[in-house]
Amino acid sequence: MKTAGSLHRVIASVLLALSVLVILLALLDVSGSFRLLVVTAFSLLAPGWAVVAFWRPDNKATEWITAVAVSISILIIVAMAMVLLSAWYPVPVFVTLAAVTAAALVIQLRRTDLTEVAAR
Secondary structure, three states, rough: OOHHHHHHHHHHHHHHHHHHHHHHHHOOOOOOOOHHHHHHHHHHHHHHHHHHHHOOOOHHHHHHHHHHHHHHHHHHHHHHHHHOOOOOOHHHHHHHHHHHHHHHHHHHHHHHHHHHHHHO
């Protein structure tokens, strides 16, 4: 059975791969249903999980629901900032969001590594 730490590593790794894929698809200007699926999955899960995973709620359902809520909130705040600043550049801003999310996920992975080493 997987421990909570190893499950967090798997989730962080998958979301990190998703973040990198979003960046690559945007930079390569790929379009179509595959990009839509990847961007939607990233948007709903990755930014919020990268933040919420630092808190490590006790309940998995709470963790995921909060992650989705935080993801949507982050996207709304970023979109509102672009509108208010009259700087509507969604692709570069989205790539930046994916890069920041990837960095937070790398920190999560490093933190999980350090926690597992300290537990030994």
